[in-house]
Amino acid sequence: MKIAATVEEIRSAVKAWKKEGLSVGFVPTMGYLHEGHQSLMQKAVSENDRVVVSIFVNPMQFGPSEDLESYPRDLEKDATLCEASGVDLIFHPEPKEMYHPDFSSFVDMHSLTDSLCGKSRPAHFRGVCTVVTKLFNIVQPDRAYFGQKDAQQLAVIQQMVRDLNMDVTVIGCPIIREADGLAKSSRNSYLSADERKAALVLSRALEVAKQLLANGERDAAKIRNTVSETIQAESMAKIDYVELVDARTLQQVDSVERPVLVALAVYIGKTRLIDNFITE
Amino acid sequence: MKIAATVEEIRSAVKAWKKEGLSVGFVPTMGYLHEGHQSLMQKAVSENDRVVVSIFVNPMQFGPSEDLESYPRDLEKDATLCEASGVDLIFHPEPKEMYHPDFSSFVDMHSLTDSLCGKSRPAHFRGVCTVVTKLFNIVQPDRAYFGQKDAQQLAVIQQMVRDLNMDVTVIGCPIIREADGLAKSSRNSYLSADERKAALVLSRALEVAKQLLANGERDAAKIRNTVSETIQAESMAKIDYVELVDARTLQQVDSVERPVLVALAVYIGKTRLIDNFITE
Numbered sequence: 001m002k003i004a005a006t007v008e009e010i011r012s013a014v015k016a017w018k019k020e021g022l023s024v025g026f027v028p029t030m031g032y033l034h035e036g037h038q039s040l041m042q043k044a045v046s047e048n049d050r051v052v053v054s055i056f057v058n059p060m061q062f063g064p065s066e067d068l069e070s071y072p073r074d075l076e077k078d079a080t081l082c083e084a085s086g087v088d089l090i091f092h093p094e095p096k097e098m099y100h101p102d103f104s105s106f107v108d109m110h111s112l113t114d115s116l117c118g119k120s121r122p123a124h125f126r127g128v129c130t131v132v133t134k135l136f137n138i139v140q141p142d143r144a145y146f147g148q149k150d151a152q153q154l155a156v157i158q159q160m161v162r163d164l165n166m167d168v169t170v171i172g173c174p175i176i177r178e179a180d181g182l183a184k185s186s187r188n189s190y191l192s193a194d195e196r197k198a199a200l201v202l203s204r205a206l207e208v209a210k211q212l213l214a215n216g217e218r219d220a221a222k223i224r225n226t227v228s229e230t231i232q233a234e235s236m237a238k239i240d241y242v243e244l245v246d247a248r249t250l251q252q253v254d255s256v257e258r259p260v261l262v263a264l265a266v267y268i269g270k271t272r273l274i275d276n277f278i279t280e
Numbered sequence: 281m282k283i284a285a286t287v288e289e290i291r292s293a294v295k296a297w298k299k300e301g302l303s304v305g306f307v308p309t310m311g312y313l314h315e316g317h318q319s320l321m322q323k324a325v326s327e328n329d330r331v332v333v334s335i336f337v338n339p340m341q342f343g344p345s346e347d348l349e350s351y352p353r354d355l356e357k358d359a360t361l362c363e364a365s366g367v368d369l370i371f372h373p374e375p376k377e378m379y380h381p382d383f384s385s386f387v388d389m390h391s392l393t394d395s396l397c398g399k400s401r402p403a404h405f406r407g408v409c410t411v412v413t414k415l416f417n418i419v420q421p422d423r424a425y426f427g428q429k430d431a432q433q434l435a436v437i438q439q440m441v442r443d444l445n446m447d448v449t450v451i452g453c454p455i456i457r458e459a460d461g462l463a464k465s466s467r468n469s470y471l472s473a474d475e476r477k478a479a480l481v482l483s484r485a486l487e488v489a490k491q492l493l494a495n496g497e498r499d500a501a502k503i504r505n506t507v508s509e510t511i512q513a514e515s516m517a518k519i520d521y522v523e524l525v526d527a528r529t530l531q532q533v534d535s536v537e538r539p540v541l542v543a544l545a546v547y548i549g550k551t552r553l554i555d556n557f558i559t560e
């Protein structure tokens with residue numbers, strides 16, 4: 001396994017593979033890899049001849065008051081995990097390799113990005129679309145793997161790929177959880193022991209929603225209220241949003257009929273965590 | 281030569297060529313082809329194994345009061361010219377093939393697009409960047425050819441390709457003129473006989489600027505004023521802009537030192553024409 005820091009190295013490695021007729025899988029990450037990323041890498045390895053993982057904490061998708069500087073980083077541990085998963089090449093660029101001084105282009109969309117995480121993180125998805133476009137153009141993968149935990153990100157990228165005719169198959173992969181239910185996230189490393197316990201309220205609240213749905217409840221407002229009450233009962237938790245939206249358009253629904261994304265974002269202390277599920 | 285209306289047809293043709301190791305040149309156009317386009321096609325044919333020309337009047341780059349509906353179209357004549365030039369494949373999609381009903385993504389940039397044509401055509405370059413991104417993703421060319429007549433468009437596309445790591449070489453080609461100096465343009469077909477004569481004021485005004493520069497004039501304001509006076513002397517002409525800008529940043533200059541783009545847009549009757557040159 002090789003670690004490359006430049007666009008040029010990635011391009012030449014991928015071009016050599018393509019010349020041999022090999023397929024290329026791609027897992028874009030911000031590093032500090034956990035079992036969620038591992039599941040993406042393993043799926044990529046199983047479905048492609050060669051796999052590239054990018055590890056890049058993308059400044060463009062962080063707001064001015066967000067955790068860009070403190071975002072956890074551990075390249076050595078990441079590289080070990082990538083190698084163990086069968087990854088062939090890591091792309092680990094410096095920010096200046098990705099954004100030259102007079103960089104000024106961006107990719108964005110009118111739909112999907114205003115609700116949910118886009119509401120509290122206004123330029124976030126512009127940053128995501130732009131860096132993913134760049135990474136796709138650099139790696140030119142046949143298939144790219146994204147976690148369902150970032151449900152809105154996955155929906156946005158699928159829309160972008162469709163709209164802009166990007167020649168890549170986007171594959172969403174299930175959320176991976178700790179044994180007690182907490183969705184795996186690099187940001188879990190911010191949590192103190194007490195916060196770690198409190199953070200269970202996210203998955204617990206989603207279980208409450210699942211139970212209501214299993215019992216035949218279809219009223220989105222009622223489900224939202226019960227979920228919110230569950231979260232509010234945890235004193236360390238502060239709701240950013242609890243939403244039931246159409247799984248494709250991300251527009252709020254009144255009633256749960258078609259597939260609905262039940263999504264929430266909750267601050268546990270200063271750490272913002274997200275979790276979700278899609279109804280059958 | 282084949283004419284394809286679907287993304288799928290283009291993709292499969294290009295993939296077959298790439299499998300054979302053939303290089304692909306691309307000339308994106310809005311059709312109603314003239315000798316300017318022909319020079320792009322001929323250069324593309326001379327530098328690539330296969331050449332694709334797109335003919336698509338892109339609704340997204342027209343403003344609400346612009347000439348989308350009346351823009352001249354003649355596919356039959358275009359196809360004859362393409363075939364004579366050695367083009368292998370024409371991509372001629374319907375608007376609905378390019379923009380499905382829930383289309384919502386776009387590509388744009390913060391720099392380069394506010395000045396010159398961007399001032400009087402506010403969403404124009406967003407439309408250009410978006411459609412060119414789509415076309416590049418569909419055709420996946422090694423080289424793409426654009427005319428220097430649309431100088432700002434060429435600068436914008438070069439910036440976009442650099443910023444977004446698009447794997448294509450953008451090649452700018454010189455302006456082609458009628459014998460009397462008028463820059464070739466599909467929009468010249470709008471001109472009445474009298475307007476056609478009046479339209480010569482564009483190239484004449486640029487010649488005045490060249491003469492001033494040859495005589496050692498370096499003051500951008502003086503050159504701009506003399507060019508404007510030349511245009512104003514033609515009663516059928518109405519200036520949209522006369523600008524001297526840095527050829528790379530498109531920022532106004534006070535003095536002509538580095539390469540400067542001398543660019544103008546002028547209404548002749550209802551027809552908006554552009555022309556330019558870059559100082560040595």
